[in-house]
Every structure is written in structure tokens, then in C-alpha cells.
Amino acid sequence: MSSNLINEYFRESKLPHIWCPGCSHGIVTRAIAKAIDELGLDKDKVTIVSGIGCSSRAPGYMDFNTLHTTHGRALAFATGVKLANPELDVIVITGDGDASAIGGNHLIHAARRNIDITTIVFNNNIYGMTGGQYSPTTPTGALGTTAPHGNIDKPFDIAQLAAAAGATYAARSTAYHTTQLIKYIKKGIQNKGFSLVEAASICPTYYGRKNKSGSPVKMMEHLKNNFVDVKIIDKLPEEKKAGKELMGEFKDITAPEYTAEYLKLIDRLKGAAK
Amino acid sequence: MSKKIKLMQGNEACVEAALMAGMRFYAGYPITPSTELAELSALHLPYYGGKFIQMEDEIAGIAAAIGGSLAGLKSMTATSGPGFSLKQENIGYAAIAEIPLVIVNVQRGGPSTGLPTSPAQGDVMQAKWGTHGDHPVIALSPDSVTETFNLTIRAFNLAEKYRTPVILLTDEVVGHMREKIEIPAQEDIEIYDRVKPKENEEYVPFKTEEGEIVPRMANFGEGHRYHVTGLFHDESGFPSNSSENAEVMLDHLMNKIDNNLDDIIDYEEYMMDDAEFLIVSYGSTARTVRSAIKALRAEGIKAGMFRAITLWPSPEEKLAEISKKFDKILVAEMNLGQYVQEVQRIVKSNSEVYHIGRANGEVTTPSEIVNKVKEVL
């Protein structure tokens, strides 16, 4: 099956990828391809837009219309693509830094407009590409090359941020929980509006090494054991809740979508005097 | 549709021309004195089936406009002063990724928030060097409402033809003044559309075909799946670190402009036939220079003006040639000395180059130019 996915949705001549051994970016990228495959989307109509970062290199390997932009700006470029041609299925691939630091403003405004773009955040809690500086999702107390004494910042919850800003679909899974990840990406793509799916990920090379998180396998086990579905968290005894992070679907509603509203506006003015 | 006579502001003429040139996408963020460009685009575009979006900032404005262009619509963004500074990174992106795009900068006093409602020509060097790295630039500078109209059409045509961002560098005076303008009939306007790849042919997205200037451009969604990046890339569009490839790519970017200067460059010679003294100017300052030249001639001083319409690439060959006839040249511009450096570079030792200009929000008066000419003569 996975080799079919590669034949069908990846630019084989551009592989192998640049990611480090043990990096989870490949798993999340595969989940996106799998979701597209299961939905049977027309490849010519899929456009994948990314910013800058290790994660943002993913579109280059994928056989669609792909746009690798500037750091943080993927959603702004994607907004232009989608509004210019609403028939396209527009997906944004971004990192935690790309999406929520330099691109934070574009994120909340894309969510507010409820424009039909599905954003997949590869959240490894660190700036991978530039060598391990802390990001807006680095946990308080964790180490980064620019937090050598421990991070005193508080982290963002990107999925909840998007939900609060107006996204009509917001969910989080992990690079370990791929079944849910694929399901959420599919639901995100199907949602007529702004969707954000966060994929909790690992960067063994920088985050892992700096924080002595152990091997990539150990880091994946941490994803497995530490994330609890929002639907069952309340059923857990207090002692089991401690230190756990939430995954699952945080928002799934319907609301007017931006490009559809714009097309209605064009229709409304048709025939009217200029 | 036939031609019509109208009384219009420069900014209005720009939007009117953009629509006639085929603009169907506008993304921007409001800022004085460019705001009318956003307002009028918002008003008119939906009637044409076009799209307007007010983005969250100027960076997003140009980013969305690039996205709109890639999805197949002729796109524009407009701004002033601080907004032009914010757009710089993505101007470089459009240059390296070869995206047709028109960026209007209605210049105002700077630096920083500066003088929001006052004119300036302080972004001339920024238009050329504002984004990092070596890159091609086309920047056009109109001196009237009619010329704003004409150069807006040209900006779209050049952007499509050379697959490059084109900057229309106007200023608060030209943007806000009202003049009579004759709007030509749509069928009398020459329009250039990007060349698309042939159907059913293997598409090498960044390969220039024999005898063509730029690679053919496929719109996203029309069946050619390809990759666009701001990294140095090879003909396939994929990133490449090789320095040989980087050189080939940069040569292509520079040469598509440098080998077509005759097509791109535009200038005006005003009262130059018998001129004994040369003033070089551009944009709204050229209007003051015209009055000054008339006053000088009334006093028997035969001055003439060379007006750069294409600021970048600069009309180097022509200016170098005519400078041989003048011992002294005065450059008049609304800044503390920007294009004068380009003029000095071009004329070398042919002429002594002087400068008049200020950056306090006030335009130089004709009599100040007259006095300056008398002083240097």
C-alpha cells in the first residue's frame, strides 16, 4: 500500500528526502498523502503550500501543484491561491514556528475568515531547520539552543488557538497516532471552511538531543503514552491525568466560508450597473 | 466601448487602467496615500468577476497577490512608505520564482511613519535594492494622471511578458492630483498575456524555450503539476545548491531584462533640441522642472530636461550619450540625493552633477530650481 502511495502521490525522483533519520516529518507527510488518496481528490486540483522549515520541505516531494514560500507566509500565499481559484483543494503544510511565531498573524486571520484551507501543523516544539532554538510551542522549562538555561516562555496550544480564532474544524493527533491523524486530515479537507490539524511530532536531532529525550523510538513512545483523547480525559482518575496532553477533535462546526461568500457577492452584483 | 474624457485622480486612473489591463485580483492593506487603490479595487473588481481581499498586513497582501497570480489571475497590490518596507521580502520571492505581479508604491515621506500625507521620492533606491540579494527590477515613474494610466497598463504587460514583479513608483502628488484624462477604448489598448505551456507536452516549468524570453507559465490547477520555490532552483523548479546552477539561474533572471532594454526603457526629452543646460528628473518633480525650464528660457537660459520614465532599469545608454553635450547636469528629485547617484554613475566624467531636493514633505518650487541653475552655471 505505501509503495502505491509513493508511486501515486510522491515525486520519486526527488527522494530521498532531506530529513534526519528518526524525524517524524515523513510520517505526517505520508498521512496527508493517505488522506488525499482515501478522499480520491483530483491531483491536478490539489495545491499544497508551505512556508520555511524542515516540515515546509514536504510539498517538494509531493506530486501536486506545490508552492514553497517564505517563512511564516504560507497561509497568506494560500489565501491568494484559494480566493483566485476556489475550485482548488488548498492544503498548507507548516511547522510550529512557521505557523505560530512569524506566521501567527496570518494563522488567526485565515481562521477568522473561515477560508477553505486545511492547515497541517508539524509541531515538533522546536525550530528544527535552524538548529534547535525554542519555538512558541516549546514547553516551559525545556531546553533549546536559545533557551540554554531552560525556557521561561509559555507555550501556545495551536489547535485551540485556531479554534478560538474562528477555524470551523480543529483537531490534534500525533505522529504516533496515524489512524486518527489521517481521519482528522480527511475531515479537515472535507470541511468547507478553515481547518487546522496539528500533528504532535518529534525532532530527535535537536529537541531530543538537547532535552535528553532518548532515541526516536523513545520519543515516539512518549507521544503514544502522553497524549490522551479529549473525549476520555474526564474518565481518567486524577493521578493518570497529571502531565497528559490532549488530542482529538476540538471543534467541528459549520459556518459561512469566505470564498463562497465572495462568489455570492459577485453573483449579487451581476447585471447591476458598474 | 469608445474612448471617454474624465477628470480623475492619479490613484483612480491607476485602478481604471489596471482593470482594463486585466487585473482580476487585488490583495493589500490600507495606507495613506495609496488607500484609494484598495478602496476602488474593492468597489469595482467583483463586477468583473475579480477578487479583492484586505489582508492582515502588507506582507500578506503581496503574498496573496503572488498566490492569485499563480492561480492564473493578473494581480496587484499597492502601498506606501512603511508598507513598501514590509513587502520587500516577497518582492524578492516574486523575482526569483518569476511571478508576474504589479506593486504600486505611492511614495510618502519617510523614514518610518514619517510624513504620512506628504509627497516624497525617497523610495527610489529601495525599489531597486530593497529586497536582499541580486535580482532584476522594473520600476516605472509617472508624472501625471494620464501617464499613471498608461504606465499601469505597461506595468501589467511587462510583468506578464517578463514574468517579474513590476513596481509602479508614483508619489502623493501624482496619486492625489486631479487632471483631465482621455481613457482609450478597451480595443485600442494593447494587452499582453503570459504565455502558457502547450497542452499534452512535457512541461519543464523553468526552462525557457528556444527564441523565447521567459519560461512558459502554467497556472495552478490547469493540469501541469509543478513546484515553485524561493530557493535557487533548476529548470525543473526543484531546489539546487550547485553554484553552477545558481549562476545559470541568476544569469537568466538578469538577462531577461538586460537583453531587452530597448523594449523596457522609456524616457522623455523635454526642450532638449537647443538645450545648453540639462536637468534630469522624474515623477512629480518633473512637473516643477518644466515650469522652471520655461522661466529659465524666458531669461535666455536654454535649459532642457531628460525625464526617466523607467527608473529601473535606468535609461543608461541614452543618458550617457546625451551627457557628453553638457558640462553640468542638475538632478531634481524629492529626496536628499538618490537617483543623482545613478546619474553620476552613468555620466561618469562627462559632466559635473549637481543635486536639488528636500525630504521635508514640501515640493521644490520652480523658482528654487531656477536659482539653483543660475548658481551652478
Ligand SMILES: Cc1ncc(C[n+]2csc(CCOP(=O)(O)OP(=O)(O)O)c2C)c(N)n1
Ligand atoms: C524571515 C525569516 N526569518 C528566519 C528564517 C530562518 N528560519 C528558517 S526555518 C525557521 C524555523 C523553522 O521552524 P518550524 O517552523 O518549527 O519548522 P521545523 O524546521 O521545526 O520543521 C527559521 C527561524 C527565515 N528563513 N526567514
Ligand code: SF4
Ligand atoms: S532537524 Fe529535526 S525537524 Fe529537521 S529533519 Fe532533523 S529531526 Fe526533523
